[in-house]
Amino acid sequence: MKFIQKMNQFLIENYPLIWHTKSIQLVVAGLFLWAISFFTGYFLTNHMVIISSDLSYLYSSSYFVSFHVIYGLIVLCFWAISFYKNNAFKAFYPLQRFYFVRLFLLLFVGFTLLISAVVPFNAGAKLKYRALVEPTKFSRDMQQLNLGYVFLVHNTDRYSLFLREDLAPEPLGYMRFDRYKQEWSKASDGNYYYYNPELMHQKYIPTELRSLAKSVDVQPYKALGTMLPDYVPADTVDQSRIDNKIYQFFSYETKYETADSCSSNRFIKRFYKLNQDGKLHLNAIENVRYPMFATFSNQSQRFFTQQQLPRIQAWVRENRKDSIQNAIRRFQEVCAEYGIQANLNAKLISNYLERKAYHSFPQSIVSEQANGVRDFEARFPELVEVLRKYNTNQPVAAADSSLFIEAMQSQPYYYFDDYGVHHLIENYRLAYHRNVFEFFIGFLIAAFAITAFFILFEFTNIVSLLIAIPVTGVVSILVGLLLIIINLNRVYSENYNSHMYETISMGIVFAVMTLVLGLTIVGLYNKRFNKKVLNVLFNMSYFIAPAYLLSLVALINLASGKNVYAYCNSEYVYALEFLFTPTLVLIYLLIGLFSFFYFIKKWKAREE
Amino acid sequence: MQLYLDKLAAVAKHFNDGDSHLGFRKLVDCVLDTQDKNFYKQCISLTEWKEAAPRSEADLKERAMELIQQLSTAQFEIITDHVPLLEVKQLFKTYARGRFSLGEIDMTIHRGEVWGLVGENGNGKTTLLRILAKDLKYDRGELQFWVDDQPMADYDLRTKLTYIPQRTPKWYGSLKSNLKYAAAHYGIKGEENELTVLMWIIRFGLWNFRNHNWDELSSGYKMRFELARTFLRAPKLLLLDEPLANLDVLAQQLVLEDLRNLSMSLSNPLGIILSSQQLFEVEKISDNVLFLKKGVPTQLDLINSASDQLTVVELEIHSSRELLNQALAAFEVEDLKFNGGSYVISIRRENGMSELLTSLIAAGIHIQYVRDISQSTRRLFL
Numbered sequence: 001m002k003f004i005q006k007m008n009q010f011l012i013e014n015y016p017l018i019w020h021t022k023s024i025q026l027v028v029a030g031l032f033l034w035a036i037s038f039f040t041g042y043f044l045t046n047h048m049v050i051i052s053s054d055l056s057y058l059y060s061s062s063y064f065v066s067f068h069v070i071y072g073l074i075v076l077c078f079w080a081i082s083f084y085k086n087n088a089f090k091a092f093y094p095l096q097r098f099y100f101v102r103l104f105l106l107l108f109v110g111f112t113l114l115i116s117a118v119v120p121f122n123a124g125a126k127l128k129y130r131a132l133v134e135p136t137k138f139s140r141d142m143q144q145l146n147l148g149y150v151f152l153v154h155n156t157d158r159y160s161l162f163l164r165e166d167l168a169p170e171p172l173g174y175m176r177f178d179r180y181k182q183e184w185s186k187a188s189d190g191n192y193y194y195y196n197p198e199l200m201h202q203k204y205i206p207t208e209l210r211s212l213a214k215s216v217d218v219q220p221y222k223a224l225g226t227m228l229p230d231y232v233p234a235d236t237v238d239q240s241r242i243d244n245k246i247y248q249f250f251s252y253e254t255k256y257e258t259a260d261s262c263s264s265n266r267f268i269k270r271f272y273k274l275n276q277d278g279k280l281h282l283n284a285i286e287n288v289r290y291p292m293f294a295t296f297s298n299q300s301q302r303f304f305t306q307q308q309l310p311r312i313q314a315w316v317r318e319n320r321k322d323s324i325q326n327a328i329r330r331f332q333e334v335c336a337e338y339g340i341q342a343n344l345n346a347k348l349i350s351n352y353l354e355r356k357a358y359h360s361f362p363q364s365i366v367s368e369q370a371n372g373v374r375d376f377e378a379r380f381p382e383l384v385e386v387l388r389k390y391n392t393n394q395p396v397a398a399a400d401s402s403l404f405i406e407a408m409q410s411q412p413y414y415y416f417d418d419y420g421v422h423h424l425i426e427n428y429r430l431a432y433h434r435n436v437f438e439f440f441i442g443f444l445i446a447a448f449a450i451t452a453f454f455i456l457f458e459f460t461n462i463v464s465l466l467i468a469i470p471v472t473g474v475v476s477i478l479v480g481l482l483l484i485i486i487n488l489n490r491v492y493s494e495n496y497n498s499h500m501y502e503t504i505s506m507g508i509v510f511a512v513m514t515l516v517l518g519l520t521i522v523g524l525y526n527k528r529f530n531k532k533v534l535n536v537l538f539n540m541s542y543f544i545a546p547a548y549l550l551s552l553v554a555l556i557n558l559a560s561g562k563n564v565y566a567y568c569n570s571e572y573v574y575a576l577e578f579l580f581t582p583t584l585v586l587i588y589l590l591i592g593l594f595s596f597f598y599f600i601k602k603w604k605a606r607e608e
Numbered sequence: 609m610q611l612y613l614d615k616l617a618a619v620a621k622h623f624n625d626g627d628s629h630l631g632f633r634k635l636v637d638c639v640l641d642t643q644d645k646n647f648y649k650q651c652i653s654l655t656e657w658k659e660a661a662p663r664s665e666a667d668l669k670e671r672a673m674e675l676i677q678q679l680s681t682a683q684f685e686i687i688t689d690h691v692p693l694l695e696v697k698q699l700f701k702t703y704a705r706g707r708f709s710l711g712e713i714d715m716t717i718h719r720g721e722v723w724g725l726v727g728e729n730g731n732g733k734t735t736l737l738r739i740l741a742k743d744l745k746y747d748r749g750e751l752q753f754w755v756d757d758q759p760m761a762d763y764d765l766r767t768k769l770t771y772i773p774q775r776t777p778k779w780y781g782s783l784k785s786n787l788k789y790a791a792a793h794y795g796i797k798g799e800e801n802e803l804t805v806l807m808w809i810i811r812f813g814l815w816n817f818r819n820h821n822w823d824e825l826s827s828g829y830k831m832r833f834e835l836a837r838t839f840l841r842a843p844k845l846l847l848l849d850e851p852l853a854n855l856d857v858l859a860q861q862l863v864l865e866d867l868r869n870l871s872m873s874l875s876n877p878l879g880i881i882l883s884s885q886q887l888f889e890v891e892k893i894s895d896n897v898l899f900l901k902k903g904v905p906t907q908l909d910l911i912n913s914a915s916d917q918l919t920v921v922e923l924e925i926h927s928s929r930e931l932l933n934q935a936l937a938a939f940e941v942e943d944l945k946f947n948g949g950s951y952v953i954s955i956r957r958e959n960g961m962s963e964l965l966t967s968l969i970a971a972g973i974h975i976q977y978v979r980d981i982s983q984s985t986r987r988l989f990l
Binding site: 009012013014015016019020085086088091092093094095527601602604605606607608 | 739742743744745761762763764765766767779780781785786788789790792793794795797798799801802841
């Protein structure tokens with residue numbers, strides 16, 4: 001207590017502004033909160049948390065956020081009571097140069113600390129994650145997970161012939177003919193339209209190209225979009241049958257219609273018949289081409305393609321069940337190391353894959369979560385015995401074998417916590433590759449608003465402020481109505497120029513701001529101007545001034561907009577777009593507010 | 609320095625005469641005149657000793673004399689040029705939608721001068737003070753300040769024009785911390801801040817209240833606090849609106865006497881304008897008195913020039929009117945009025961108070977109250 005008294009004594013005698021703002025106490029309270037926040041983040045983060053939640057949201061989902069709010073409000077209340085006890089400005093004491101700027105900066109630091117507790121919280125969480133997860137080992141573990149995961153048939157959508165570069169030297173396309181209901185209809189414009197009910201959009205082939213495509217097999221076959229239309233003349237090319245479905249394979253080349261066009265067409269260069277005596281399957285483990293768990297997609301993809309995929313394909317082709325089982329076991333071990341739930345039976349799963357010949361999986365056999373899996377035994381008691389036999393390599397009757405496959409397909413019996421791994425990876429990115437100060441500028445802008453709000457009461461009188469608030473409201477409503485009337489044309493006109501209306505609207509807002517600020521300055525320098533009206537205008541201007549420069553830049557930027565045609569779109573290009581980074585926005589706000597501070601003394605000294 | 613030495617001699621005389629309270633206050637004034645930290649420390653130490661326990665007059669005198677002795681060696685610049693601080697020329701203002709007007713007013717306030725501003729309620733005293741404090745604008749006329757060497761922006765000028773309104777705003781925290789805060793803003797930093805604040809606390813008799821807050825002070829002490837805060841600012845011109853309004857009779861006299869003494873400070877003489885209803889008390893300390901009636905100023909010297917042959921007396925007696933008439937028979941009575949409580953008698957004779965009293969006593973009139981108001985603005989209230 002003596003130290004605090006001495007400090008107060010020193011400050012009041014030598015630095016009255018610091019004493020008045022209580023900024024040291026505010027900063028200390030903020031740093032204390034940061035320290036608590038850091039340690040809370042550190043200690044809340046544990047093995048369970050890193051696999052069950054995203055560390056970015058740990059702060060907002062924890063009870064600490066309530067503590068932060070309560071603590072912040074208490075500090076703010078005590079601070080405000082203390083701050084408004086003394087007022088050198090209202091007492092007409094001489095003020096230091098740039099008094100309000102100094103006042104602002106002193107409070108700004110404290111408020112920034114007080115509201116940004118999430119930053120040290122995340123830093124604490126990040127530090128703890130780093131202590132728990134070592135990057136080299138983590139990278140190895142992810143490779144193990146990716147290897148084992150291939151055999152868990154977790155999601156059948158992962159298999160694609162698009163990814164099979166080995167099937168053709170060039171980009172490979174294929175069309176499946178019997179997947180959707182297909183209908184060609186000739187439209188009034190002479191083009192044939194194709195309706196794809198699943199994709200819910202239309203594609204077309206111009207009539208003349210359709211006829212060309214019919215005639216010669218190497219003729220450019222034009223198709224639009226990422227998937228080719230399902231029109232391939234049956235009489236000109238060979239079709240492939242895969243898993244009892246008809247496909248047409250081809251290599252293609254993508255060409256843009258013009259150099260700056262975004263409209264691309266794919267030209268078929270050559271058709272292929274790829275049905276290799278029934279060896280090619282669509283949903284086959286061989287067709288897996290991307291790793292499931294990637295910290296950095298390029299790096300992981302490269303390793304997977306170059307190192308792991310050849311091994312996987314060899315194991316499958318050679319039916320190396322032992323290797324597959326080892327991969328699955330290792331997968332489970334890695335999960336166990338991180339505390340990720342996983343209930344897998346390597347032997348049973350490999351048996352199942354073998355019996356399905358490593359392809360044509362109708363659905364997942366491993367669930368993403370344990371819910372609904374544990375009651376499997378209760379729901380399918382007759383299968384339990386069969387599963388037990390498979391598990392122990394006992395002879396299983398043919399009927400039981402079918403039952404086993406049916407059971408595996410009807411409902412996953414095994415599970416592992418897919419989200420756990422994803423959380424682990426996401427948190428890895430946060431801990432090792434994201435800056436906790438990433439969004440700090442947002443807190444600075446928020447602290448700016450809070451500081452400006454409290455400084456308002458340092459100089460204004462409450463009556464004027466209370467009048468200014470509804471007056472500002474009325475002016476805002478009138479401006480809003482004016483903008484609505486002007487913009488009504490946008491709603492009812494099909495051919496409106498959106499950019500023009502945005503510019504006009506911004507211009508009106510800017511003009512009103514200029515008018516209020518202009519009147520205020522006139523009132524300040526013209527002694528005949530009514531002081532009560534000036535007081536109201538001055539309070540209004542305080543809200544306008546910080547945004548004024550920002551509005552000016554925005555208006556100039558909007559006015560500079562030019563319609564530019566690039567690729568497939570015409571878009572507006574703005575000359576000053578680069579001036580709208582969050583940091584620059586904060587600088588505009590500061591310049592606006594600090595400029596306004598210049599007038600406060602003049603306003604205060606103005607006679608009634 | 610002779611002025612200063614005379615002042616010290618007067619202080620010593622007060623102690624010798626047994627007027628230790630008055631002597632001590634004037635001793636503090638002398639210490640403040642020196643603006644020397646060492647003397648401040650000694651004075652504070654003396655006060656601490658004095659207030660720590662009841663002290664005998666003799667002990668206090670002995671220690672005070674020691675300090676006086678040391679003070680006599682002090683060297684500082686004495687300001688003797690009583691330059692103008694404020695000149696008001698034909699100042700005029702209308703307000704209340706033209707229903708009331710103030711002025712035209714002409715006055716020049718010099719350093720070391722006290723101006724009394726008197727008049728009934730609602731006659732423009734506060735308005736005039738607020739105009740002089742640059743708080744209210746006026747319609748025409750001139751207002752020229754010389755409170756600083758440099759021309760100043762409006763806010764800076766107002767930091768020099770120390771205006772104490774009739775109702776002083778509430779303050780928070782301890783009395784001392786508020787004074788320290790004010791002093792720090794006026795550039796009094798570090799040790800000097802503590803010493804200066806304590807000196808003014810001593811000067812206005814606030815020593816035992818220095819750690820009190822606003823709620824714990826009486827109206828009189830609140831006014832003293834305001835004065836202490838004001839004097840910390842080393843004002844050139846002090847504007848006081850009804851400073852005596854909430855004070856008891858004793859406190860009124862004390863405050864007025866303090867103001868008079870402080871206005872004549874040797875190192876920082878200042879101009880004071882104060883408004884009050886306490887006519888006689890204000891007149892006692894004022895160099896000039898401005899009487900406002902319905903916003904129109906009337907200066908006493910104008911009355912005097914018109915009636916310099918008159919002696920005007922306010923009289924309360926326990927005798928009949930007939931007896932009074934008999935007593936006044938020897939005088940040429942210009943006017944005799946009775947307002948139910950007191951008589952106001954104007955006799956055509958210069959300085960005739962003594963003769964009038966002799967005559968009244970000789971007539972056997974029992975006098976309850978008598979005052980010569982020939983030179984007083986009291987006449988303007990009648």
